Amino acid sequence: MNRRTVVKGLLLFTGGLVLAPSCVMETSKASIRLRNLDISGEDEKLMGELVETILPTTDTPGGKTLGLHRFTLKMVDDLRGEKDQKAFMAGLDGFKKLAKKQVGSSFVEASPQKRQELVSAVNAGKAPEDVVAFYRMVKDHTITGYLNSELVMTKLRVYELVPGRYNAYFPVKTKQQS
Amino acid sequence: MANLNVDSVKQRTFDAIVIGSGMSGGWAAKEFTGKGLKTLVLERGRDVKHIKDYPTTNMMPYEFEHRGELTAEMREKNPVVSRCYAFREDAMHFFVKDTEQPYVQEKPFDWIRGQQVGGKSLLWARQTQRWSDLDFEGPARDGYAVDWPIRYKDLAPWYSYVEKFAGISGNNDGLAELPDGEFLPAYPLNSVEDYFKKQLKSHYGNRHVISARCAHLSKPNQIHLDQGRAQCMNRVICQRGCPFGGYFSSNSSTIPWAERTGLMTLLPHSVVQEVIYDDKAGKATGVRVINAQTKETTEYYAPVIFVNASAFSTNQILLNSTSDRFPNGLGNDSGLLGKYVAFHNYRARITAEYEGFQEYATDGRNPAGGGYIPRFRNLHKQETDFLRGYAAGFRADRGQESDTSGFGVDLKKQLLNPSWGIWKVGSHMMGETIPKAESQLSLSKTRKDDWGIPLLNINLDYDANDNKMVADYHAQMEEMFTKAGFTNIKKTDSHQAPGLDIHEMGGVRMGHDPKTSLLNRYNQLHACPNVYVTDGACMTSTSTQNPSLTYMALTARAVDHAVSEMKKQNI
Known part of the structure; x- marks a missing residue:
């Protein structure tokens, strides 16, 4: 497939969520309506850079372009119980503090390399428990959102709504193919 | 005025009444109309027209707000139905929510219900196996419940009859x-x-x-194409309703088939309060229906009534159908109505x-x-x-x-x-x-639903x-x-x-003896033969097969019997 076409068409694929940001962005508020989570515009930016670090833009769009940060916030807000939501908020706070401490600036202001270093440590579980718990939630929803995005499902790993067949003995090569 | 009343009664009089439009009710509707009877089909839920009313059927996963998942709020408000594997974002509109219609769990019971035209036939897992005599002879051989009044030979031609129409894929395994x-x-x-x-x-x-034998059109025959159905497209998102009619449901098959005869009147939003028994005439004369939305009560009349409301709802209706002749529920001379219910252990x-x-x-x-x-x-x-x-x-x-x-x-x-x-x-x-006397359904003496009908107490374990x-x-x-x-x-x-298997059965069991059973070998109430029960309530024992195919066969057989009895003026 021609991946350039995909990049050109990326405006079509925003994680499938129709989330119109308000015209005048107030920095103090998140761009989507959340019922349980108290998320600021700054937090949303942080989430954007975090999902972009988890799934970066390569020759295909990454997490931020696909809106997976907003998707993650919405899923935590709607699907998770109060306990998880509290843990999420506490972990988000912890993550911000950890960034300040280790990077010396906010996660958003940090260079991509610094961000990667921090996420690498958290991903390996080398961070306070609440931060790791927060990160796992973000990563889970980011992966789900990515694999279930219009881009992936129609272009990169095509989901067939109407297969029209069942081959019970489908020959495959076991080695991963590039 | 008198004339108007006569006209009104005439308009509300049919040749047959079928309570329920699900798996077995759909079959009753098809069979009655196919034999030329003007048939009233009552459904307590809303209408669901094939294809038109399957709102999620062609949605891609990313088009669902939560990618198919249930929200925390939905799960918290509906703990029972949320435990059902098929109650997810794509099909939750076809399930009864916990709060919509309460019941009393004397012991924990997950009652999974689909109340709309088509009932649970929209949602079923589509597995279809015939019973054999090793199943029908079970109670007699092993000394539980009562002997089934039928054997495989009684049902075999009717299994064939419904299989040909519904479309069942499988091998002859011998x-x-x-x-x-x-x-x-x-x-x-x-x-x-x-x-x-x-x-x-x-x-x-x-x-x-x-x-696995299942109700899918692996290769449709003419009879399936005539129903407007096409080959199964292997989507395996059946619970949304299938635009191809690839699997059997009342909505894709029996109900539109009955509709085409011009003889079916289908009334959604019709909650059956009771079957009316006329003490003087010595038979059931009709049903009393509450409009689910307006709560207005209307009576409908017919010489024969089929109760196919789903196993436990059928028990509830019969228990609530009291008269001088039947103070404890219609046909309940034995006192066993609502007892010996059972299910499948999953x-x-x-x-x-x-x-x-x-x-x-x-x-x-x-x-x-x-x-x-x-x-x-x-x-x-x-x-x-x-x-067993x-x-x-x-x-x-x-x-x-x-x-x-x-x-x-x-x-x-x-x-x-x-x-x-x-x-x-x-x-x-x-x-x-194993069905047991202590596994039973009864009506709440204290609590009623929004339509004034006593809640069902469920007690089995x-x-x-x-x-x-x-x-x-x-x-x-x-x-x-x-x-x-x-x-x-x-x-x-x-x-x-129990209940999450969605195979609850019994309470109005078939048997030889009116003293120990409610229904005879043709699914007629022993004591009120113009009322038939052919849904899961009629089951004497449960065996291990997925039950729907047996309900379909019993229903087609019972309608054939009812029409022949009407011709002979026996009912």
Whole structure:
């Protein structure tokens, strides 16, 4: 497939969520309506850079372009119980503090390399428990959102709504193919 | 005025009334209208027209707000229905929410209901197996419940009749315990399912894995095309309703077929309060219906009434149908109405892995779901310390997997380039439970629903026999899996409440003797023969088969009987 076409068409694929940001962005508020989570515009930016670090833009769009940060916030807000939501908020706070401490600036202001270093440590579980718990939630929803995005499902790993067949003995090569 | 009343009564008088439009009610509607009878079909839920009213049927996963998941709020407000595997974002509009229609759990019971035109036939798992005489003879042989008043030969032609119309895929496997039928081509077993089949054959001889028989049009015949249905497209998102009519539902098949005769009047939003019994005439004359929305009450009349409201709702209606002649519920001379209810024991599962057959996976999707292991325990004689036995599902899947331990460019690469994992195998138990007098339904004396109808008290539970059966299933399956070389075997007992199997049955059981049963061999109430019950309520015992096909066959047979009795003026 021609991946350039995909990049050109990326405006079509925003994680499938129709989330119109308000015209005048107030920095103090998140761009989507959340019922349980108290998320600021700054937090949303942080989430954007975090999902972009988890799934970066390569020759295909990454997490931020696909809106997976907003998707993650919405899923935590709607699907998770109060306990998880509290843990999420506490972990988000912890993550911000950890960034300040280790990077010396906010996660958003940090260079991509610094961000990667921090996420690498958290991903390996080398961070306070609440931060790791927060990160796992973000990563889970980011992966789900990515694999279930219009881009992936129609272009990169095509989901067939109407297969029209069942081959019970489908020959495959076991080695991963590039 | 008098004339107007006469006209009004005339308008509300039909040749037959069918309560319920689900699996069995749809069949009653089709059969009555097919025999030229003006038929009223009453459905308490809303109308669901084939295709038009399947709002999610063509949605891609990313078009669902929560990608198919239930919100925390939905789960908290509806703990019972949320436990059902099919109650997800794509089909939740076809289920009754917990709060919409309460019932009393004297013991925990997950009552899963689909109240709309088509009922649960929209949502069912579509597995269809015939009963054999090893099932019908069970109670008599093993001394529980009462003897079934019918045998396989009574139902065999009706199984054929409904199978041809509904469209059942399967193989003729030549097994005494699971009679062959009128089959469309079976969905094949995959490499590991086939392998397990051969392993069982060589290690045991009398244990079988067959292609699951299911109500899917693997290759439609003219009769299916005439219904406006087409070949199953292997989507396996059936619970949304199928735009191809690839699986059998009332909505895609029996209801539109009945509609085409011009003889069916289908009334949604019609809650049946009771069947009206006329003490002077000595028979049922009609039904009293409450409009679910306006709460207005209307009576409808017909010489014959079929109660197909779903097993437990049918009990509720009959218990609530009291008269001087039947103070304890219609036809309830024996005092057994609502008693001897039972269900299927679905608690146990087993999973494992298999390293072999790396050269094969599957492509597309199998609507049959894989293999079926017919009952092999206590089949021809008692051989264990528990009564009866279990059937089991068996399937093998090989999925594409990604290592998600990393992050960044590597994680993305992993997600977009998954590799074939090893085969995963799994089985679930479908055990017979023994109907007992203490397993019973009754009407609440204190609580009523929004329509003034007493709530249903549900009181049934597992017993020692069920626990022994779970243990035996685990032991036998583990042995079979081990012999087949499966590894990483894991056994689970969900301890789920009865009801989640969605195979509740009985309460208005069939039998020879009016003193010990409610219905005769043609599903007529012994004491009120112009009322028939042909849904799950009529079941004397449960055996291990998925029950819907048997309800369909019993219904078609009962309508044939009813029409012939009407001609003879016996009812």
